[in-house]
Amino acid sequence: MKISKEKLLELFEKMVLIRQFERKVYEFATTGVVRGSVHLCIGEEAAAAGTVMSMGKDDYLLPTHRGHGQGLAGGTESKRLLAEIIGRESGLCKGRVGSMHFFDKENNNLGAQGILGAQFPIALGVGKAIRNKKMRSCVLCFFGDGTSNQGTFYESLNIAALWDLPIFFVCVNNLYGMGTHYSRTSKVNISKKAELFGISTKVVDGNNIEDVYLNSLELIDYVKKNSKPALIECKTYRWMGHSAFESRPYRTKEEIARWKESDPIKNFKVRLLDNKITKEEIEERENKVNEIIAEAAEFALKSDYPEFDDSIIQ
Amino acid sequence: MRIIKYSDALREALREEMTKDENVILIGEEVGQGYRGCFGVSTGLYEEFGPDRIIDTPISENSIMGLGIGAALMGMKPIVEIMFSDFVAVCFDGVLNQVSKIKFMSGDQFNLNFVLRLPGGVGNGTGPHHSQCLESIFMSIPGLDIAVPSNAYDAKGLLKTSINHGNPVVFFEHKKLYKTEGNIPEKEYAIPFGRGIVVRKGKDLTIVAISYMVKIAEEVADEMKESLGVEIEIIDPRTLVPLDIEIIGDSVKKTSRLLVLEEGNERSGVAAEISYRVNEKFSDYLDYPIKRIGSKNSPIPMTPKLEKAIIPNKDSVISEIRKYFEI
Numbered sequence: 001m002k003i004s005k006e007k008l009l010e011l012f013e014k015m016v017l018i019r020q021f022e023r024k025v026y027e028f029a030t031t032g033v034v035r036g037s038v039h040l041c042i043g044e045e046a047a048a049a050g051t052v053m054s055m056g057k058d059d060y061l062l063p064t065h066r067g068h069g070q071g072l073a074g075g076t077e078s079k080r081l082l083a084e085i086i087g088r089e090s091g092l093c094k095g096r097v098g099s100m101h102f103f104d105k106e107n108n109n110l111g112a113q114g115i116l117g118a119q120f121p122i123a124l125g126v127g128k129a130i131r132n133k134k135m136r137s138c139v140l141c142f143f144g145d146g147t148s149n150q151g152t153f154y155e156s157l158n159i160a161a162l163w164d165l166p167i168f169f170v171c172v173n174n175l176y177g178m179g180t181h182y183s184r185t186s187k188v189n190i191s192k193k194a195e196l197f198g199i200s201t202k203v204v205d206g207n208n209i210e211d212v213y214l215n216s217l218e219l220i221d222y223v224k225k226n227s228k229p230a231l232i233e234c235k236t237y238r239w240m241g242h243s244a245f246e247s248r249p250y251r252t253k254e255e256i257a258r259w260k261e262s263d264p265i266k267n268f269k270v271r272l273l274d275n276k277i278t279k280e281e282i283e284e285r286e287n288k289v290n291e292i293i294a295e296a297a298e299f300a301l302k303s304d305y306p307e308f309d310d311s312i313i314q
Numbered sequence: 315m316r317i318i319k320y321s322d323a324l325r326e327a328l329r330e331e332m333t334k335d336e337n338v339i340l341i342g343e344e345v346g347q348g349y350r351g352c353f354g355v356s357t358g359l360y361e362e363f364g365p366d367r368i369i370d371t372p373i374s375e376n377s378i379m380g381l382g383i384g385a386a387l388m389g390m391k392p393i394v395e396i397m398f399s400d401f402v403a404v405c406f407d408g409v410l411n412q413v414s415k416i417k418f419m420s421g422d423q424f425n426l427n428f429v430l431r432l433p434g435g436v437g438n439g440t441g442p443h444h445s446q447c448l449e450s451i452f453m454s455i456p457g458l459d460i461a462v463p464s465n466a467y468d469a470k471g472l473l474k475t476s477i478n479h480g481n482p483v484v485f486f487e488h489k490k491l492y493k494t495e496g497n498i499p500e501k502e503y504a505i506p507f508g509r510g511i512v513v514r515k516g517k518d519l520t521i522v523a524i525s526y527m528v529k530i531a532e533e534v535a536d537e538m539k540e541s542l543g544v545e546i547e548i549i550d551p552r553t554l555v556p557l558d559i560e561i562i563g564d565s566v567k568k569t570s571r572l573l574v575l576e577e578g579n580e581r582s583g584v585a586a587e588i589s590y591r592v593n594e595k596f597s598d599y600l601d602y603p604i605k606r607i608g609s610k611n612s613p614i615p616m617t618p619k620l621e622k623a624i625i626p627n628k629d630s631v632i633s634e635i636r637k638y639f640e641i
Contacts, residue, residue, distance in 0.1 A: 060388075091421070092421065093419060093420055093421030093423070094421035094422070095421075096418060096419065096421055097418075097419045097421075101419050103416075103419065103420035103421070103423050103424065104423075105420070105423040105424065110384075110387045111387070111416065111419065111420065114411070115407055115411050115412070118380075118407055118408070118411065118412055120380065121376050121377045121378075121379060121380015121381065121383070121384070121405075121408065122380045122383050122384040122387070122412065123380070123384060124377055124380050124381050124384055125380055125381040125382060125383055125384020125385040125386070125387070125388070125392070126384040126385070126387060126388055127384070128369070128381055128384065128385055129384065129385045129387075129388030129389075129390050130388070131366070132336075132339070132366050132367075132385075132390070133388070139384075151376065152376045152377070152380070155372075155374040155376055155377045156377060156380070158372065158374070159371070159372065159374065159377050159381075162372070312418060313456075314417075314418070314456045314457045314458075314481075
């Protein structure tokens, strides 16, 4: 399948949006505007945009703790997510919960997860509800390589396969769970784990958006047509620390530099130019994103912190 | 009026709500086929509502909880049954970090209908992994409402309210109550949360008791009336969150003495919480400091003499009352 020019530009724009958004969050984090920790997905933009942008409008999303990109790709407004991340009342969740825990019902986002592995059983319930309601939908259940070691993953693979639930498991394999390399945590590859339960899987270059997007389209179509689970493993790399401030010595500078060579955005830009998309068209999208982020930052910073009232006492 | 068992009353509530709304589903181990309900609560519902509504799961408590939470996020009204309340520890993340917090965390985008049914309490020699009363643990988690029905009538009425509550409910059933019988009206009814009842009137001492301990309190009251002429008033709050503190206050104003009785561990227990709440508001009316009785702080033994020594029973409660209140 060939991706249309318009779609290519959309994918590009979304990846740039995610990166610029994360850079703004980093700036806010390093200047004390963000409280607590944030987990950035710079370097992983193709895995987020390529999978989520193959969703239909009736599909559902369960993002991870590193979920800003997944949310943005799913249509969440930058300004409301940014306001949430800095704890303002105009945020998606009234500023209460911040980066790791945002919900966006309007965009079928059923809640990002601060507890790694908790999303798997919840995905089962979403999948079961889709079946009971006879909807032609699926749920995208995101997780990282490290989280594939939680018991809930195996339980959910078993039940999803046993009951033919329309769940699209999306693994963003960035090689590290915090500071621990995947090879130190698991005997087998993630896709193998799913294959054991008879689940269709694909392993893709998570830094190549066309690869991610086309395979996701195919798998989502399979999931919805057959009401069966599937899994995609996007091999990518996290440029930043586990959280924004972290710079622990568990990776070499050379390793990071090597992965930055396969920058999903820079390399895509080269391919776009080869694809008869002009420099101007690309710049137009980049400028649009810059405006969105500037407006989002202004909106978020201008918003008030929520005041306490008794309504949160339960 | 009909006389039916506690377990049958629960089934009636399930059946009525399932008939009304196809979003109501029951999820758990052995709820449909196989045992057809470990304690017989859901027996026959599988045949009536089929596998999509009465959902048998593998032995995977985390998934059972998650199935409920995910379905609730999709607007359904799941009832999650954990076969023995003790097993909820396996899926406690779903309780502590997920379902209880979703309303708050989502900035009120989601108001979930979700019932977690937990059969608890000592059977006969069910031992440390199948006997616990865990109400106090849940009571300390913001975002959960808690029902503790002590009889068939309340079991049905509270479960019907719980299913449509718009906030997660932890619903404690007691194994020793399943076979107890009660009067159930022919007509449909529901019991609101936060309204306790006076189980029996008295003037000398108030006992606030929950779940199966209401039965023990009644035995205590019978015997103390007969042997000593002491008239005990028994209050069953029926829900712990929200708690009907006023009905307890009204009773204490009359009796000036309060005992709070539960089967859960005494330390940091339900009784400790209720005692504090009463003390805070009604201490002027008390002639004695509040007394609490729960299980002694130990895992529940299987062997009968030890089990009896740990769990409050009629004789131990009477003996403590007489000593403490100098009756």
